Amino acid sequence: DAGVIQSPRHEVTEMGQEVTLRCKPISGHNSLFWYRQTMMRGLELLIYFNNNVPIDDSGMPEDRFSAKMPNASFSTLKIQPSEPRDSAVYFCASSPQPGQGNSYEQYFGPGTRLTVT
Amino acid sequence: AQSVTQPDIHITVSEGASLELRCNYSYGATPYLFWYVQSPGQGLQLLLKYFSGDTLVQGIKGFEAEFKRSQSSFNLRKPSVHWSDAAEYFCAVGTHTGGFKTIFGAGTRLFVKA
Numbered sequence: 001d002a003g004v005i006q007s008p009r010h011e012v013t014e015m016g017q018e019v020t021l022r023c024k025p026i027s028g029h030n031s032l033f034w035y036r037q038t039m040m041r042g043l044e045l046l047i048y049f050n051n052n053v054p055i056d057d058s059g060m061p062e063d064r065f066s067a068k069m070p071n072a073s074f075s076t077l078k079i080q081p082s083e084p085r086d087s088a089v090y091f092c093a094s095s096p097q098p099g100q101g102n103s104y105e106q107y108f109g110p111g112t113r114l115t116v117t
Numbered sequence: 118a119q120s121v122t123q124p125d126i127h128i129t130v131s132e133g134a135s136l137e138l139r140c141n142y143s144y145g146a147t148p149y150l151f152w153y154v155q156s157p158g159q160g161l162q163l164l165l166k167y168f169s170g171d172t173l174v175q176g177i178k179g180f181e182a183e184f185k186r187s188q189s190s191f192n193l194r195k196p197s198v199h200w201s202d203a204a205e206y207f208c209a210v211g212t213h214t215g216g217f218k219t220i221f222g223a224g225t226r227l228f229v230k231a
Contacts, residue, residue, distance in 0.1 A: 043221045104211050108160030
């Protein structure tokens with residue numbers, strides 16, 4: 001299995017621009033999570049989906065952030081407009097169906113390092 | 118509210134020495150507990166987990182952790198550290214609130230000296 005795939009791996013953009021981060025979860029996993037990691041705030045859960053439906057988006061910092069999961073194999077996290085304080089590493093993770101042997105384990109992608117200047 | 122505390126921001130140990138990383142959690146029910154490791158520039162990888170049963174769990178790379186309900190702790194141990202163990206380690210608790218999600222601690226960075 002290829003694992004969780006994220007693109008791009010690095011993104012540098014100017015303040016005010018729209019940024020779209022992409023994630024392909026592991027096939028067969030039914031939960032998907034978006035995290036943000038910074039030195040100051042550590043690892044923060046932004047939003048998670050179960051069976052393509054957003055379950056908890058309380059971690060999304062502002063209306064500038066939005067996430068979608070149009071199907072089981074693809075999710076996006078969009079920031080519009082971006083600001084310098086959005087600079088961070090964004091991770092996507094997926095988790096298998098509860099009841100399976102490795103359920104509740106999260107499998108992380110390599111992350112997208114976002115720099116907003 | 119559920120929370121995870123890792124009291125040590127960073128720890129330095131000599132190669133070959135034993136290691137213990139501390140973790141305390143706050144959760145009303147029986148917790149699902151995890152340890153993840155993050156090497157520089159990479160995502161997190163699961164080391165081990167505790168759901169129920171034997172309170173001493175074995176994980177990958179020679180790590181183990183012990184669940185102590187009376188102390189609300191889930192400390193990670195390794196008898197002999199290798200230089201390749203230098204990384205950041207995250208303790209986490211899984212919660213069932215409107216779905217299953219994981220709350221991570223702030224992490225402990227491990228430095229290994231020769």
